[in-house]
Each structure stands twice: as C-alpha cells, then as structure tokens.
Amino acid sequence: MTLSPQTTQAIRNAADSHGGAKAAMLEALKLVQAAEGYVSDAHLAEAAAKLGVSTAEIDSLATFYSHIFRSPVGETVILLCDGLSCYLCGGDAVRDAVMQKLGIGFGETTPDGKFTLINVCCIGGCDVAPAALVGPDRKLVGPLSADDLTQLIGGGR
Amino acid sequence: MSVRIEIDGRIIEAKAGDDLLSVCLSHGIDVPYFCWHGALGSLGACRQCAVRVYSGPDDATGKIVMSCMTPATDGLRVSVADPEASNFRARVIEWLMVNHPHDCPVCEEAGSCHLQDMTVATGHNERRYRFDKRTHRNQDLGPLLTHEMNRCIACYRCTRFYRDYAGGRDLDAFGAHDNVYFGRAEDGVLESPFAGNLAEVCPTGVFNDKGWSHDYARKWDMRAAPSICPHCAVGCNLFVSERDGRVRRVQNRYHGALNGYFLCDRGRFGPLHVVSPQRFTAPQIAGAVVSEHDAVVAARAAIEQGAIGIGSPRASLEANYALRKLVGAERFFAGVSDAEAKLVRRIVEILRAGPGQIATLSEIEACDAVLVLGEDLTNVAPRIALSLRQTARGAERALATQKGVAHWLDQAVRTAGEGRRSPIVLATPAPDALDDVASLSLRLDPLSIAAFGDAVATALAGGDAPNKAVNIANVLAASERPLIIAGASLGAAQIVEAAAAIVAALGTKARIVLIAPEANSLGLALLGGDGVEAAAAALEADVARNVIVLENELFERAPRGAVDRLFAAATTVVALDALTTEISARADVALPVAAFSESAGTFVNYEGRAQRFFAAVQPQEYAPASWRRLAALGAGDWATLDAIIKDLIADQPELVGVVGAAPDASCSCAHGKIARAPRPLSAHTADDRAGRDPAATPKPDPDSPLSFGMEGARGADVPAALLTGYETHGLHSANAVTRFEEEIGGPLRGGDPGARLFKQGDAALSPAAPFAPIDGHGPLLVPLDDVFSGSETGRASALLAARAPAPRLLLHPDDAAALGLAECASVMLDGVACAAPLTLEPKLARGVVAVSVGKLLPRGPLRRVVVEAAR
C-alpha cells in the first residue's frame, strides 16, 4: 500500500513550510499517521523517500515521540492520563475499569481492532480529571468515572 | 593565548578556551570519560568526567562540573581528587551498570574495554540495583561488525562518528529515556566505508570487528606489531594483531599527520588477505608442487641465463630494490603499464619541484578551498575522503568561532555554522560519494577535466577562460590555503599536468595532493624502470631470456596483450608472491614469499613519506620476505633489513631519508627490545614463560628492534614508530592513545613516525612531455574503483570481498541510446565480452564508459574503447 497522492503532496508541502526536509520529518509522520492510523515500516520508508532523508533519520524521530505509533492501533485510540492529578481524582479506578471492560492492558488493542489503550503523561486536563484523549482528534474527555465509560468507549460496549 | 590553571596543586599551562578534560588528559591526569572523543569533541552526555572547579582564589566551595564542557580559563582551580566529584564519578558507573550485562567473560571487548577501565578507575564494585534489566534485540549489520546493544552505555559516539564525522545516514539513535537504541532502521549492512571504526569508537562491546569475533583471541593473548596499510597510497598506520601465527585483527594506529584516529574499511579488513585460502604456500614448477630446493635451483638457473625483473607497487621498497639489484637497473621494470610508470615518475617530479606543499591529512582538513580533478577519493584513497568531509566544515567552524562558540562543542558548532560549507569542487566523471559535501560537482570526461583544470590555471594566470573556470580560480585565489587534488586513477597525465599548472599559478600558499594508485607506487617510481610493455619489448629484443615477477598480478596493472607478450617472449617466468595469482599459476617457477604481515619493509606514501611496517607474525621458513628470497637468489648479501637499506641508500643517496622511517634494529629501550606481546596476564603466557610451549619460545627478529616475546619495553618507553600498543597503566583500550599524543589530535610524542623524502623545490620541473593522442573510436574508458574491492590483495580478504559490489559497467543513457544499448544489455568492449551487464547512469559524464577496474579490466592509460552490443 502506498501513500495517497494527497498525503504525498501534503508531505512535500510540509518540507516547504517547515524549513526543509529534515524539519518536516515529524509533520510527515503525523500526516502518515492521520491518513493511515499508524506509521508502518513501508509508509515510513515512503515518507523518508519523499523527503529525501534516510529511513533511519525519520525513524529516529518516530521512535522518540510517544504519540507516533509504529505498530498498528485500533480504530479508536484511548490515551489515558496517568499523571498525578488524575490519580488523585480516581484515575486508577477508571484505568482498572476500562481495562476490564476492554479486556486489554496498556499498549494493547482489542481483538476486534476497535480500541487501543495507551497510558500517557499529564494531558493538561487536570481540571476535568480523571481525563483522557480519545480518537484521531485527541478529544479531551473527563471527568471520567469507573462506573460510566461512555465518554471513553461510547455506548457500543 | 595560554592560561595557567591549577589541578590538584599542579600548575599547568593550557591553551585558553580548550576544554578541561582535554587539558587534563594531555597532561597525563586521569579523568574518566566516555562520550568525549579526541576527534568528536565534547557532548556532555555521560557525566563521567565530573571534577570540582573553583573560580579563583576566593572561591572556597567551588562546584561540580563536567570537565569536558568547561573551558580552561586563567586562574581556574580544579580538583579531580575531590571526594564529592570522585563519588559522583563512581555513581555514574553504578548507573551505567544498571542495565549493562555482566557478560565480560564472553564479551570480545573484555580486557581492552574502556568501560572496564573506567569502572576499575572509579572504584565502583558493588551492585545495589535489584530490579530487572532492560534488554534490547540486536541487529545483523553485515559482514564487518557485530552488534550487541545490551552493552550500550549511550555515549552517542557511534552516531556522532558515523553520521556527523563520516557522513553516513543509515545509523541513528532510536527511542528515548532508558530505551535509546543505536542501530539501523532495520537489519542490514552498514553502508559507510568507514563503519569499521565503530569497533574502536564504541567504548564498550556493542560494535566489534566481526572477523576478529569469529576468530577470536583476547587482547592479552595477541601480539601486535606496528604496520602500514598496503591497500592505497595514503599509507595509514595500523596495528596488526596475531595469535598462533594467524592475524586476527587490524586496528588503527594513531598518526597525527595522517590517519589520526580512523581508518577506512579497506584498510581495516583488507589486510586479512594474509589469512586467505588464496595464500600461496608451496613452491611450484610448471604448476606442480615441488620442493623448495628444486624450485630455488630452477629459479637460479633462469637468473643465470639472464633475466629481467618486474617490480611491483604493492611490494616494499626493499623488495623492489633487491630485484633491481639482482637483474641490474637497466633490466628492471615497473610492474605497471608504461604509461602508469611514466605518470607516477612525473608525479614524483612535480611533488619534488613544488611550489605546492604536499598536504598531510591534517593539513587537508585545515585547507579552505579544494579542487579535486578526476579522483573518486572515497574509492581510491578513502581516508582522504574522510578528511575532506572535515575540510568542508571549515566555513562552519569559522562562523561558530565568530559567534564565540567553543570549537570542541561539536554539536553547537554544527548549529552555529548555519550550514556553511567551505568550497569544495569535484570534477569527476562519475557520481561521487563526496557530492554531498561538495559546493560544486562537475561531471566531465577525463579530457574535459584536464581542459577544465587548464582553464582554471589560465584564469589564475590572468588569461581568458570560461566563466566557471574563472569563478573557481577566483575562489582559489582568494583562499588562504587552497588545495588541489589529482592523481593517476584515470590514467590521464593531462589531469596531473593541469593540477601542477594550477598549483604553479597559485604559488607557495597552495597545497597539493597527487594520488598514486598503490601503497608503494611512489617507492617503485623512485627506483625507476619502464612498464610492462617495455619489459615485453626487452624480452622480444633478446635483452634477456627470462623474467622474474615480484608480487604482482600483472593482468590488473597492464594491458593483457602486453602481459601475454611477456609470457610468449620469456623462456622461463619466475614468480614470487604471497598470494596465488594468474601470474603465479602460469609461471614456470613460483616461489612463496612472506606477506606484509610477516616481514618488515618500507612503503612510500602519497606524501613521499617513507613508512616502515614490521612483521606481526613470525615468518615461516617456506615464505621468507621477498628481499630475503631475492638475496638468496643472488641479489646481495643482506642478513637484515638494515643491511639492505644501507646498500639502497649507498646506491641512491637521495633516498637516505628512508633510514629515518623508523629506528633500526639496534635500537634498544630502557627494557631492551620492544615487546609485541602485552604484559603477561593469562595462564597461557605463564606456560610460555616456563618454556613449556615450544611455539611460544620466540625467535629473534633480525629486522627490527621488536621481539616476538613478552619481555621488553612497551608503551611510553617506545619510539612512536615502534609502538606495539598504547600500553598504559590502567588503560587498555584504544582510548589510551591520548597518553601518546603531544596534545589531543596533535602529533605523537617524539614526533609522528615516517620520514618525508621530498623537499619541495629540490628538483626543477621539466616541461611536460607531449601527450600521446587518444586515438581510436568510442567513448573514453573510465576505470571505476571501489573501496571494498581494491586490487588482488584486497579481494583476497574474505571480509572485504563480502562487501564488494558486483562489477559494474556504466553509460550515460543518451550515450547508450546512441549505441542502441538498453539497461542490462550485454556489452563488448573492444570486441571482448564484458562480464558486467550495462547500467544506465544519468549522472555519469557524457562520452565515457565506466567499468570496474581489477576484475574486468586492467588499469591503464586513458584510451577509447569500442562499445557494442554482445553478439
């Protein structure tokens, strides 16, 4: 599977707007991820080729940043905050509840491919703690409760 | 400007602004470190080099700083011994050990490991971390290097060397926090031809020499000898290490003016040809193995009947001299084409005449404008290419200095330099690995390169020239230290003359590098002699009946037709070689001789520097040094290397400098002879000492002041040219070299080894001989060199061969179309089928056909070849 012409064009544009191929590497990774859900080895190599950088160089960034996914993720990615404020407001109970409900741990994807659960550091949602970011737009949800996980996983489950 | 600082009570003069760690190390003060490196500068990552500094006499408390990140300023007081600083250094080791495997017993590095040395030095010896270790998966990085990531301590030296210093792009740092990983994006061969240096740059056992790992011996069980790389004209200095009579590995031997800290992979792995199955070990007559006696008798008979001698640019000066002595100067021929013999002699003449100074590698790095005419440096003289990568950074360094950035803060210099590059112009026929650092790359055929060079010279002299040439002339004229690089690899004397003309126009500020094809091409040229065509003609003219060929696969160096004529005209062909070659196989009498690692001798490099190599392995009786073999055949009465050198300089007084390449065998240090073996440490060596292991009772070495045993001098007691290792108390890795440098990156204590034979201006330059017209039809032939292939010796190294690309045949697509040839076509060159299929290369110059040299084609003078589709 190759990248769509739109993504390819957007990567090229990023090189213009960001001050060169190197400076655009992260933006390219984000574009690939926005289009494909995650950054596969093949797409990584393709993005590198479009920018004229080496695969190692772009992967060096991809593996540094925690929000670039280098392996497949579910349709909905839940980034659950494990910061102190959320913990103080009952974050662990929400964590346990969602893990139980989905039957997965951090870094895992449900067998049906619907959800991936990832723990992340403080997401700046301490006023709505416990909080999480959900979906491709990183929608901030909270305060979460262990009894009602609709904000996290919708009504479907 | 120099400053005075006080280090634990000692007053020290330092260069203002140098980093404290360098100052300490060059004054023999031990401060542990990891990420700092003499050529890579300071990074501040490992935090191992902590010391306490007091800003002045009134500062009683001071503070802990990283010495590598702290400039030496006047009046600074430093305490390395400070208890808090020493404790911090021990804790840094404790942190590094959190995840480091305790695998020293099975780790190649153990015994010469910087991490081990630093651990012992800081005194950390108790494990308190009680949780699980983080583990990594390793990669297959190809045939040359091992990868064992769990041993990594994240000093970032590998990426700083590989990427920042050597320009490689397929190795990088991945991940973050305590999960940083150094490797490739995926398994695969490390692309850079300098990758081998990782084995020495890495302070632990992550990257190691794979060949050595597979044929492993502990450092303290190996003997090492100072040697010279036999694989190109640069003449990098090597340590060659052996155990049980078998060479196991080659390492860099620091030379301040030449290779510094780094080798290319050809130099590191090529010398392993001496352990190849292609070694020639049993005397032969007409292809059948015979006794040594019979073969020698046959050879003597051939000589008595009258023989010419054909020397070799890969044999030592002494071996070539012995051959010349045996057959007489008028019957001595260079084992290369006539054209090459002439061209290299002309190179010698130009180098001697001046006005350009011959640039050492460290001088190349300090030049501020460079024009390369015709040489594909990465493949022809790789270590020079690595230097040019540093030259390119000159403009960046200048801007950073202007902004007040310390020169050792390498990363900061890169940023502050705003990407500026010193002007480097490449005029070459084929895409060049240095294109990424060149300010201008011109793809031209060899004659156009020469014409372009002439135009630059004309412009410099104020004459009319095309714009491009004028621009470059202006850049060269405006620079302080311009450098012109050219050489023999395209076989075009025109190019060398053009380079000489530019240098003449630039005057004494100019630097020049003229690259000859091989490790001892210049040495051979100094002995005189025409090429193989002339040799064949001599036989045909009955000057003599027979021929002796010295260490030479002539088919690689001279036209096949000429070599065939030689065989046809000679009654008896006698070949001496350490390798089986087509010549040795076809010879009537073939005698094995020692390889470079089993004998001592002298090579003369591109600078005209005579450099001595010594035997790493005790020579076998069946394979004496060539010059000994020739002496036995009647060349002279030389029992030692010093004796033959004495005769050589008596015959040719202008070569008197050769004596100074290294101290002679009579040299004796405080502890007598110099030991090749490290200090006796293992049980095995206890046996040796008791004399129970007969193989371990070494014979004396008449050709050097080195002993094959353990007893004797080593380390700091030893003259620079005779170093067998950086033996220092408590330091066992390559990092100990700082103890042997006058200053970091500077010359070795007592002066860098080798003797420069040429003084610029000591010969007048005769006018250039008229160029032979390039007759015929078809494109000009461009020989393609390859760093991993080299000549017959390099290809005999299994490690290097594993990296060698398939032979190539390139045409520009438009030229191919005009010839009716498509990609992958089978092609005939001058009516002979070429083994490589056609590759279309849009970046190739027009009007040339580029073909891998060595296997497919011999080197030779510039010529046209008829290219046509194979029938």
Next chain:
Amino acid sequence: MSETPLTGRAQPDREPHRFAEWQRLGGYDALRGALKRHSPEALVAIVEASGLRGRGGAGFLTGTKWRLMRKAAEAAGEGPRYLCVNGDEMEPGSFKDRLLMEALPHQLIEGAMLAAYAVGATEVIILVRDAYRAAAVALTRAITEAESAGLLGRNILGSGFGLKMRLHASAGRYIVGEETALIAAIEGERPVPRHRPPYPAQSGLWGRPTTVNNVETLSAVPHIVQNGAEWFQKLSRTEEGGTKLYGISGRVNRPQLIEAPMGTPAGELIEMAGGIRDGRKLLAFQPGGGATAFLQEADLDVPMDFAHVKKAGSSLGTGAVIVLDDQSCPVAAIGRHARFYARESCGLCTPCRDGLPWVAKLLDALEAGHGTQQDIDLLHMHVELAGPSGRSFCDLMAGAMTPVKSGLERFGDIFAAHLKGHCPVGRS
C-alpha cells in the same frame, strides 16, 4: 479594565473568537499602537519596567531576556531571527496555556507579534503539544485570519516591519518544552537539550538568534503594551507584576483554572476551587507543577509569586497547584511523578536516563510495601546527586528529584511506615 486581562474575554465554551469579533473587543489595538508609536527598544523598555517574569517555569525577567537577544543578535549579522512560542505545556498539573491557545489565540498571536517586533525576529514558530489539537486548530485559523487582515507578512500596516508565523505540531514528549530541545525539535533533530552556552540568543534555531517564550508570558504582553507597565504592576498583590493563571487540581472540590493577581496565596486559591474535597484536611500541595517541592498547611498564606514561594522552600513553577488531602499517600504521589519523569527523560545523560527509572522502581517497591531501608538510602543518594543542577545535562532530573527530596523531608514517617508494609494515609 478587567481584573482578568488574560482570560476575561474567553467565551464560556472556549470557542475562539473570529478575527472581526476579536477586533471589536480591542484585539490588535496594542500592536497597531506600538507599530506607530514605539521603537522596538521602547517596547523592550516597557516590558522591562512591567517586571514581567517568564511564565514557563523559571520566572526569568522577560524584558531582560529580550534585551539580551537584541544584544547577542548584533553579532549574528543579516539573516532570519526567530521567536519560538513554547506551547508544549507538559508539566504535570499544568493546563493554563491550553486555555490561552484554545480560546484566545489572537491574544497570543498579538503578544508574539509584539515580542517579535521588540526582539527583531523575522519569524514566529509556535510549538504546540499533540494533546492540544483544539489549540492547534484555533491557532492555525487565527494565523490565517491575521494574515488576511494584513497583520502578518511583509511591511505590516506600512510600518516596514515584516513577520512570518507558523505552527509546529509536536507529538508527545515532555522534554520538547525545554527551550534548547524545543529548538532542536523545530529543526527536525531529536529533541534533546543542547548545551548553553551558546545561548539561543547567540546561536539558536538553525544557528540564528532566537528567543523562546512561554504562551502565558506572551499573552500578557499586549495588555502591558496597551495599558502600561504601571498598570501591570498594580494588578499584582506583590512586587511581581500582573495576574497569574493558577491551575488548581487534585483533591479539591472544583479543580479549575483561576486568573488571579500575582501573589494570591494558595489558601485563597484552594477556597476558590471549592476547598478540599469531601471536607477532608490538606496534607500538602505542590505550588507549581510536578517539579516543585511540597508545601503544607503553614504555607497556605504564602503569596504565590516567584520570590515568596522560593523563600518558602519551593518554587512557583507553572503555578499549577496540585493538592493532596490527608488520604492521599505521598509515596504513591511521588511515585507517579517519578514514573513520569523517568519515562520522559530524553535519554541523553546518564544520571537522568538510568537514575530516574531506578528511583521510580524504588518508589514503586516502597508504595507496594516491598521496600527496604536501603531503598530509602538510595533515594537519598539520588536526591543528593541530582541536587545542585549541572550534574545532569538539563534541569529535568533536578526537577524530577525535587518532589522526592521534599517528600523524604516532610513525610519521612510515612515512608518509614511503608517499610513495614502499610500506608497510614492511603484511601485503600
């Protein structure tokens, strides 16, 4: 004149204003006035006089920083100069810049333009953390609007001053907020801190003179320029000028963002946030995010500005007050932070890369009741070694060890109790 100049105009649903609407509310008046009336030097002087301190955590005087930039830039010659806006906000407990970027993008843009004019920057790059997608959308739109209105680009409002502005979207990683790492991130290098000197003003983004300022810092600038340094000074309850965005979170009834005069005591802020949750008692609070030392009951009256909090033994940091009640186990709380900092270490320097994960594991063991006295000794060792900064490459590690240090000091008994396998305060 509002008492909440920074947030007063935000719409309740955080919907950012469209350009026209924003102009009606007085938006860009400060810029228009400044381009007409003030030289860059004069702007620097106004901000200097206002006493504005950087809101990114360190509290460095903004006017001084700008002056240093102007000075250092002299040596750099012709070429681009940069202002980087630090919108990485990843310090645990901090959520102030989020509102400023999401709901009030034009205010930030105007502040950045004024700052760029003052320091002589030719391009502004706003780095926004990945979690703040709404902020990125709002800023992108606002930049476009400002461009269409002729407020960005060449020769703005006929003043001769020209400026480009763009976003750089990050993708996680706390260290990106460290100013030299942020510069590396924008260059496309691994966002690893760089040694100072050279300072960004000397050799910053792509080696050019660069200033890095926090979002809140810059958001205050239009108001200072419009209303004067004296007005700004008077907003504050202490010598340090202005209002401050305080984030109150943790065990309070209504965690929230509060804009209050600089120097408002934590006690008042906690009251404004509805007091301690469920009527419990305060155990401790961190006044300025995860990397600040704990304060307790006795410190509730300390004016929350840089100087006073420092005097009380902690630091104002980002003004993110994290509240622990008497049922919050400090060992667990510190452990959370430790895991965060260990995970967010860039991996460059040894003490942080290999020390922090060890610290986190020690705290985990202690929290779980598997700890030993040696574990506590080792925590002390890490505290001591990380203590005076300069031993790790950047300030991340020293920050990370701050709550550990203060926790061991203040809650030694609770740590000791954990050695016996039980927690005297924890809820469960």
